[in-house]
Amino acid sequence: MVDLFSNLALGLSVAITPENLLYALLGCLLGTLIGVLPGIGPVPTIAMLLPLTYVLPPVAGLIMLAGIYYGAQYGGSTTAILVALPGETSAVVTVLDGHQMAKRGRAGAALALAALGSFFAGCVATLLLAGFAPPLAEIAFKFGPAEYFSLMVLGLIGAVVLASGSLLKAVCMIVLGLLLGMIGTDVNSGVARFDFGIPELQDGIDFAVVAMGVFGLAEIMNNLAQREQRVDITDKLGSLYPNRQEIKEATPAIIRGTALGSALGILPGGGAVLSAFASYTLEKKLSNEPQRFGKGHPAGLAGPESANNAAAQTSFIPLLTLGIPGNAVMALMVGAMTIHNIQPGPQVMSSHPELFWGLIVSMWVGNLMLVILNLPLVGLWVKLLKVPYRILFPAILLFCAIGVYSLNYNVFDIYMMGIFGVIGYIWSKLKCEGAPLLLGLVLGPMMEENFRRALLFSRGDYTTFISRPLSMVLLLMALLLVLMVVSPTIRKKREETFVEED
Template identity: 80%
Template sequence: MEVIEHLALGFGTALTFQNIIYAFLGCLIGTLVGVLPGLGPVPTIAMLLPITYALPPVAGLIMLAGIYYGAQYGGSTTAILVNLPGETSAVVTCLDGYQMARNGRAGQALAIAALGSFFAGCVGTLLIAAFAPPLAEVAFQFGPAEYFSLMCLGLIGAVVLASGSLTKAICMILLGLLIGMVGTDVNSGVARFSFGIPELTDGIDFAAVAMGVFGFSEIINNVEMKEDREVFLDKIGHLYPTWSDIKEAAPAVIRGTAIGSALGILPGGGAVMSSFASYTVEKKLAKDPSSFGKGNIRGVAGPESANNAGSQTSFIPLLTLGIPGNAIMALMVGAMTIHNIQPGPQVMTSNPDLFWGLIASMWIGNLMLVILNLPLIGIWVKLLKVPYPILFPAILLICSIGVYTLNYNVFDIWMTAAFGVVGYIWSKLKCEGAPLLLGLVLGPMMEENFRRALLLSRGDFTTFVTRPLSATLLAFALLLILIVASPAIRKKREETFVED
């Protein structure tokens, strides 16, 4: 009954004219960046962070959330019609979605992707509304030691679930932790790692790092790419799946929703891991696994449902514990920080309109996305023909203006450009930027809670293992390390991200 009252408050907030406009704007931008190859929710949200400074907190977060789950919808359009994943989580959708398009079934593939995403998004939002309040109550029992241990578990989980090399993921997290230490020490007031540069005494701006590593570097990468895009305009056909298509896809949608909902909560999980895991499960359960990669509708329905469910439930650790589980959630922490909102369980009590308004807006946004994706598919297809030489310079200009208006400091633009070049080099070395961003966000919070725990225990380091909850979290972190160190588990982990 209490949840119904909270949701009534949320819908009352989300259904104001201003918030509906920003929810629609977020969904529209999310679909757009999902459709256009080379863009995605991470660089887009990083680019738009400065703009949210001028918006009310609720409207800004609703818009950014809409971009995130909207990109999951839009990414399927490019994957199916062009065989290019418009968003990372749509990589596996290319395998069967593009083959369906080549076989003249693009319309059915697009419809199942949109309807599966809508179902999964609604279920994921329902889970947030159901589980967030009790988890937030548990979080109120956390002290500094528990928060430090939880962040350790989160960072280790992000390493375990990150695609690519474990060693590189660890190095990127450590680098993020070091970057987070730049600035003035809170206790002593002494500048650390500023090298005598006045602009660094306040630390390296989060928006500059995020926009450089994810925005500028992505654009540099895409400038190198050839524009080899074959769009199946004449093979879209009708957008209504047959009853046999629905019967075949429904079990995959349900399984994908369950997988995405579970993995989205885990650190480092989110939409990408969910879509890969769902495709692997569908292929294992299929009577004829060889049909995958040749236009099997379950290869579209499962991953597309999983990535949307994962994107929704990844908000749970952010809203209840204040811990970002992936790069997008780290950017959401940055957006909250811009508005002087401390993410965590206190948001539910201190800003109930923001907490429940954001949740309610997800239902509204998912409904908007079905309308945006199916009837307007012709418009999105035409946008696939926008030449990159026109698209990318315009984005760079907008980004630079956005960075400058954050602090009205030219130094921030140079810092963003520097991280853009460094991010480009990292991408060539196959180093992910997401672990770095998590380290950057969690680093200062870890240090603060570590020092507070030692102050309260009068310098006794055993406080982290003598407090039951803290010891349990550290034990789980150690268990994760031991599991991932196993050669068999390491091999399975690599197979999850590689499909024949």
Template identity: 80%
Template structure:
């Protein structure tokens, strides 16, 4: 009964004209970002983060959340129609989605992707509503030692699930932790690592790093690519799947929803990992694996359901524990702190309208996306014909204005450009920016809880092992390190991420 009452509160908040408008704006922007290759949710949310200063907290979060799960819809449209994944999680969609389009079933492929995404998004939203309250109750029992151990587990999980080299992921997280230490020490009031620069005494702005590493660096990377001349080489046709396509796709949708819901909660998980895992599972379970890559509906339905479920359940650790599970959730932490809202279990009690309004808006947003996307397919494909040389100056100006509006200081623009250049070099070296962002967000929180735990235990480091929950979390983190170091697991991990 409490769940129904809470959902009624949420829908009451989400159904206001203002919040419906921002949900629609977020869904449209998300679809646009998903359609256009080379943008993605992280740089887009980083660019729009300063806008949330002038928006009410719930409106800003609803818009940013809509952008995130909207990208999953948009990416599938171009992946199916023109063999061009607009978003990383849509790389797998290309394999069977575009093959269906070439076989004359483009409309059916779009419908399968849309309906699978809507089902997965709806189920994931209900999971958030059902499991968030008990998890938040558990989180209230956490002390500083447990929070520190949980963040260690989160960072270790992010390393294990990061694509590419383990060593590079570890280095990026450590660098993020070091950047988080720049500024004035809260306990002693002493400035640290500011090199005598007054602007660094308040630390390096989270949005500045995100905008540089993901926004500016992304522009530089995309300018190297040749212009894509997009031609729609497949007729859309009927939007109704036939009986065989429906029978082959719905079990994959259910399995994809389950996989995405689970992997979305894990640190470093989310839409990308979920879509790859779902495709692998469908191929393993299929009686005709040779059909995959040639237009098998299950190869499209499973990953599409998984990436949407993963995108939405990644909100669970953020809203209940205050721990971001991926780079987008780290940006959401930034959006919440802009409004002096501390992510974690207290959000549910101190800001119930924000918490339940955000959850209700997810269901509304998924409904908006399926209603909007299928009729507007022609418009989205035409947008792909806009040359990037026309788009990038507008994106660059928008980024610069956003950075300047944070504190009206030109120093922030200089720092953003520096991080943009560094981010570009990292992309050349195949170093992911997401672990750095997680380290930067969690670093100050880890330090604060580490110090608080030691103060309460009078300097006894064994407090992290004496408390059963803290010791269990550290034990799981250590076990993950040992498992991923095993040669057989290491080889399978490299194979899993080779396509990414």
């Protein structure tokens, strides 16, 4: 306990420096902005800003990117409540009851419940991150190559099971990501693989190029292909103070949503979207008046809003302790750390304690900033919806091209981004998610390295993966997940969880 307080004191000294406070504020502002604007989520934004982290100190860069991620959860709820346009995917559930409250003249109260629920969840989840990360990191130091390989297998299977949409498509995208990760020079033999004689591919495909194409450009194409939506923005927020009955109904939902989101955020592929849907389903099941859901029930708003923010924070736990990204945003955070030659995993806590604890404490600071920023600036955020897409998206496209070029100062990267943008657009039309591909691309080289190292240490004995107890347990858990998802009952429940309620 003494160590925890001393570590948090170190983190506080890092987080409250003027430079890091500025980048935390910038991340929160950008996160809220992209949460408000439909069609621009945290994944494409963080992908676009990855090159910027080259010129930032590691701590400041990660603090800003983290602020964008959990800030987007706040911003998405604003337009979901006021104009029924979820700016962020996890805010889709917020529309159901949040917008109904707004139509009854309780928009201000709905925004306050969403902000306070998110603040509470964020604070609790960050406390869990601070408390559970050190012991998990200690366990991670006992991992060898076989254990890491088995853990990554579990992570990828978990990402498939918990991903929305078709299981088969998710598996195909992960396999494709693993194959893309094999392009380039083999570290062990020095032989160029799958480069088709193109010199630029001998170092592999840059992670940021794929992310910007599949998420950034594909999102722009998707939004331009749709008819531009224009809505009447209401200025009638009503009171920002929820009444006693609303607080009474929302409080248990906030606590349950925080607990559920904190747990699901740790799981591979869990994240904010699954947590929001699962929380809404849970609240409706537990309610004595399920018919009120979808008609402005405070619990239907507060639960998912708390769950998605809690999951956004706890998804950092597997990244910082095991070096395993659980979702697409965490995969991008791996890219940001790699840019600064920081290997994600348990050694971060010992070799870069100022980064580890500074990032954790900055989440508390960021959550406080978001509450202070969001409620007074609601009018400003919603007015941003009036910016025409024809102005907004060309600017984003230009920013993407400049960012990709700045990676290696190579025009070839811009061409690659364009190719992946077109491919990503086609995938979106085929209902294939890009997130599993990104996880496969990040984990692929790490899986291959640990697989080969495990065989090297065991002199080619494949039974090393099941003869080592921890590795065997992880593989058995992966097998159990596969068997569970094959079960018709589990599959039906999984589909129900992701169904958007009418």
